[in-house]
Amino acid sequence: MSGYSMHLLVCGGTGCRASHSEEIEFKLRNELEKRNLEDTVKVLSTGCFGFCEKGPIVKVMPDNTFYTGVTPGDAEDIIAEHVVLGRTVSRLIYEDPSSKEKVPDSKKMGFSKKQLRIALRNCGFINPENINEYIAREGYMALGNVITDISPEDATRLVKDSGLRGRGGAGFSTGLKWELTAATPSDEKYVVCNADEGDPGAFMDRSILEGDPHNVLEAMAICGYCIGADKGLIYIRAEYPLAIERLKTAIKQAREYGLLGKNIMGSDFSFDIELKYGAGAFVCGEETALIHSMEGLRGEPSLKPPFPSVKGYNGKPTNVNNVETLANVPIIFLKGADWFSSIGTEKSKGTKVFALAGKINNVGLIEVPMGTTLREVIFEIGGGIKDGKKFKAVQTGGPSGGCLTENHLDTPIDFDNLIEAGSMMGSGGMIVMDEDDCMVSVAKFYLDFTVEESCGKCAPCRIGNKRLYELLDHICSGKGKVEVLDRLRLMSEVIKDTSLCGLGQTSPNPVLSTLDNFYDEYHAHVSDKKCPAGQCKDLMEYFIIEENCVGCTACARVCPVNAITGERKKPHEINQDICIKCGACMEKCKFDAIIIQ
Amino acid sequence: MGKIKSLDDLKKISKDYKKGLDLREKSSHPEELVQVKVAMATCGIASGAKEIMEYLDSELEKRAIDAVVTQTGCMGYCYAEPTIEVTLPGQEAVVYGNVTTEKADEIIEKYIKTGEFVDGIIPRNYETI
Incomplete structure (x- = not known):
């Protein structure tokens, strides 16, 4: 047979791997072999699908069935039921949290509806460890076109015209940054990819590198051509072992194909990439600190100017771009600056990847056009607040950002609107809080x-x-x-x-x-010494309501510090001086007699 | 792996490997394509469904028809295996039974290309929910 009739895509991102997705992959292959179907059905590992809340994910193509929460034990049913008999395994199908309906088709899930994947376009689609699959998706075509047909100046102008702004947080124009580095004369220049993702709860860059490493390599080479650099460095946290492994594989494959190295695709342009590991310091995401860390110095920032575009790594002009920024570059060359600038808002073009976390139903990785509102992101894509609680705030921009409230829910998300609302875009972490958060x-x-x-x-x-x-x-x-x-x-x-x-x-x-x-x-x-959300332990007191207490002694027996006293069948009392506020009594009480004040 | 020495080399590799991704590319818009499902349960395979599937897959490609050929389970017409279900864009699915390579050729030429029904249609005896 000329090809496979069915593809089983197993998520190979860090989140799903931690939940045994490798074993699932292995078992699926095993089950196929048992039935002599290994030549008809292909099992492959991909990058992050973004639906991390319900991982591990197995997607069946061509029918787009999206299995969630798969365990290695489910492999047999997926093969025996879905592949052989053509029946979906309903217990593994995603259930919409509000309507309780099962939604087998991934395109029809609320999670996918408002999303537009540009930077993540290959994540969860191709096998990141196979360069040929990337090339089949027009990979390295942008680089090929640029180095054969376009002058560095024109290519830089195209990036500038597209309106792409840095996705690392500050939102500086990428094209302008390239232009400034290109304009500084020097015998040596560097392209640096900032993969030092440090915001708590953020995993956008990691997922891009794990799911589509070649995209970033290609963009770095294009940048090198534009600014006149022949060396690229990726500064990546050592805590990202899978991303590092996939990058190494990708660099090796690209070198073997001659897509990195001397005289790329027969041109005069040479470019190679090296990895530098960071030790996980948050401040090293700041470009001057990052450069010092790469030089072997302490990871401390220095005053700007001079900007890295003038004096960066080893004192040479250096262009530092974030992973997600770079992931947008090749497609801009393939589809044009006008296409890119047609997406998004007036001053913020394209899309933004967000890592959704906190008290939200669909924790995961999403990509939406700029200008999508917070409400759409949280309630439509994110599936609303967990356990039907009330929305309180959303934190964007990580430790540098701010908390936005219900009043901001209809604000279209872009760089400027978020700053105006008192927060910032940041690198894309979005942590949702409910009424229980202080x-x-x-x-x-x-x-x-x-x-x-x-x-x-x-x-x-x-x-x-x-x-x-x-x-x-x-x-x-x-x-x-x-x-x-x-x-x-x-x-x-x-x-x-x-x-x-x-x-x-x-x-x-x-x-x-x-x-x-x-x-x-x-x-x-x-003023009142009270925590309205009931989170601050020192401001809480556990009380027994006399009328409700029947004197069963359950609370007194469970109290680890013997703070509860009272006779059998008579109301008990909590000694506030001894109580450590562990809440064990409240959990144990069957009569709702214990309350927090 | 040989070196890529020009943009044309790259384009060639891209073209060669596109086929492997075809199935995934097409599943983003299956409703716009001809979809062929071949019943591949024990009964179907015993009656030669595998050969029919291979034939359909390669012939549709040769005749440059954009189609998704995939396998499915037993459709319940075990008396008429191999059976295939053909869905033309925007139309109801039609099931053909006792499909031989000659029949498959006729289905491609007449039904898929022109929409004209050919002999061998099995009335669908179920509704899917």
Whole structure:
């Protein structure tokens, strides 16, 4: 037979791999072999489908059946039922959380409807470890066209005209960045890919590198041609072993084909790529710190100017672009600047990848056109809030971003709108919070992260953030006074104004945005010493309602510190001085007699 | 693996491997294509469904018809195997029974190309939910 009649795509991203997707793949092959079907049905591993909440994923093509939550034990049923008998295995089909309907066709799922995959176009479609599949999807064609037919100046102009802006956070025009690096004369220049993804809960770049590594390699080569560099470096966190492995395979394959190395495709252009591993410091995502780290120096930022485009790696002009930014480049050359700029909003073109996390039904990786509203992302693609709770806030932009509330839900997402709303695009982490989340604790969580990650070079960030954290800690433990709120704001402003690099200049954002949007909650912590969400342990007290208590003694027996006393068949009492607020009594009580105040 | 020495070399590789991705590419818009499902349960295979599937697959490609040929389970017409279900874009699916290579050729030439029914249609005895 000339080909396979069915393809089984098994997700090979980090999330699904951790849930045994490799074993699923192996078992599927095994089951096929048992039935002599290995030549008719092809099993292959792909990059992330984005539906990480319900992983591991197995997608059956051509009928687009999308199996979720597959275990190795399900392999036999998928082969015996779906492949052989043509019946879908209904227990593995996705169920819409609101309508409770089973949706077998991946295209009809709410999750897929509003998405447009440009940077992720090959993720979950091709086998990332096979260069031929990438080439079959017009891979390296953009590079080929550019180096044979287009001058570096024209190619750079095309990127500029497309309106592509840096996806790492700041949103600087990519074409302009290339132009500036190209304009600096030097015997040696570098293209650097920033794969130091550090926001908590963000995995956009990792998924792109795991699912479509050649896309990034090709874009780096194109950039090298445009700015006059023959060397590329990928700065990637050592905590991304699978992405590193796939990049290494991809670089090896590209070299064997002569798509990297000397005289690419018979032209005069030579370009090669090397990997540099980062040790996982958040500040190394800042381009000057990243460059210092690659040079073997401490990962500390330095003052700009000089910008890396003038004086970067080894003192030479260096162009640093984020993974997702680069992933957009080849397709812009294939489809044109006009095509790209027709997508998105007036000032933010194209799409943006987001990592959805938190109290949301469909945790995962999504890509939407710029201008999609937060409501569409959270309630349509994300499937709404878990367990039918109420939406409270969404945190965008990671530790540098801010929390947006219900009032912002209809804001179209783009670089400028988010800044105006008091947050930022950032690299694309989106953490959703429900009514049970305490916003002071959320701000404290992010501050804890920045205190940990501050490199210590400048005082406002090193000392200021630590003090800010202590103030928040006081508020959460009921020691704060009302005046502390003004101090909180003042200190945040000072840190913002005086820090050396982006880390300190943005680290108070979570505090400021929660202060603006949830002032009442802060106020309740300091004036009434109460946490409205019931999260701050020090501000809670467990109480027994006398009328409801029947004196069964269940709570007294389960209490680990013997804080509950009382006679049998008589109402019990909790000694607040001993109580450690573990909540065990409340869980045990069958009569709803214990409440939190 | 040999080196790619020119853009044409690259284009050639791209073309060669496109076929392998065809099935996945087409599944993004199956409703716009001719879909052929071959019943490949034990009864079907015993009656020669595999050969029919190979034949359809290669002939449709040779005759440059954009189609998705895939296998399915037993359709329940075991008395008339091999059976195939043909869905033309925007139309109801039609099932043909006792398909031989000659019959398959006729189905391609008449039904798939012109929409004209040929002998051997099995009335569908079920509704799918």
